[in-house]
Amino acid sequence: MERLDKILANTGRWSRKEVRELVRAGRVTVNGVPARSPEEKWDPAARFEVDGAAISGERLVYLMLHKPAGLVSATDDPRQPTVLELLPDYLRRVGLFPAGRLDKDTEGLLLLTNDGALAHRLLAPRRHVDKTYFVRVDGQLDGSDTAAFAAGMTLGDGLVCMPAGLEVLEQADTAIVTLREGKYHQIKRMLACRGKPVRYLKRLTMGPLTLDPSLERGEWRPLTEVELAAVRATAGI
Numbered sequence: 001m002e003r004l005d006k007i008l009a010n011t012g013r014w015s016r017k018e019v020r021e022l023v024r025a026g027r028v029t030v031n032g033v034p035a036r037s038p039e040e041k042w043d044p045a046a047r048f049e050v051d052g053a054a055i056s057g058e059r060l061v062y063l064m065l066h067k068p069a070g071l072v073s074a075t076d077d078p079r080q081p082t083v084l085e086l087l088p089d090y091l092r093r094v095g096l097f098p099a100g101r102l103d104k105d106t107e108g109l110l111l112l113t114n115d116g117a118l119a120h121r122l123l124a125p126r127r128h129v130d131k132t133y134f135v136r137v138d139g140q141l142d143g144s145d146t147a148a149f150a151a152g153m154t155l156g157d158g159l160v161c162m163p164a165g166l167e168v169l170e171q172a173d174t175a176i177v178t179l180r181e182g183k184y185h186q187i188k189r190m191l192a193c194r195g196k197p198v199r200y201l202k203r204l205t206m207g208p209l210t211l212d213p214s215l216e217r218g219e220w221r222p223l224t225e226v227e228l229a230a231v232r233a234t235a236g237i
């Protein structure tokens with residue numbers, strides 16, 4: 001049994017304060033009867049309605065986050081702040097986790113969801129979902145780096161990398177890198193192997209998702225219906 005305000009806030013649609021207001025305004029029913037108090041305890045499997053619309057206790061949430069540097073891509077960490085700390089309380093209780101990781105000092109597109117089935121399929125190595133990154137290095141990139149990435153590199157530590165894209169931009173210390181896999185520190189390790197250590201890294205796209213340019217670092221928004229449909233299709237759902 002759980003408090004009504006907790007059950008409804010866990011859907012990610014309202015804060016507990018908003019739930020209290022909805023209950024007070026008589027807009028919430030449980031099993032067809034108007035709810036009396038936000039503190040009253042109910043079985044989460046009961047039938048909840050707000051303004052006559054059924055509310056599932058298991059709402060799936062999908063957020064696009066512009067990850068800033070300095071936060072770890074994890075749900076909790078004993079020593080370091082996590083990306084979940086960017087979210088309001090009511091969204092921190094719905095079981096969100098990052099679908100795919102970025103290093104602590106990497107910025108850019110991160111998908112947060114509580115849809116374990118979708119994340120699992122999207123991240124499955126055999127699905128080869130392309131991810132693109134903007135990168136700045138120490139040194140100048142050239143065609144030999146592009147060729148090495150395209151050929152598939154084997155790093156000094158034995159890591160075998162699939163062929164990857166590296167398009168040198170006008171400023172030759174910058175490039176767009178495209179990966180089909182996501183091994184630990186992969187771009188940093190590939191470019192360190194080329195003698196051009198990464199200075200700055202930002203993920204721009206992941207499969208059909210592109211980082212929304214209107215999101216500042218640390219900002220997030222729900223995926224649009226179109227984005228969600230595209231992500232589902234990529235995941236084969």
Ligand code: URA
Pocket residue numbers: 101102103106184185186187188189201
């Ligand atoms: N490659 C890296 O080295 N770091 C990231 O965060 C992502 C890809």
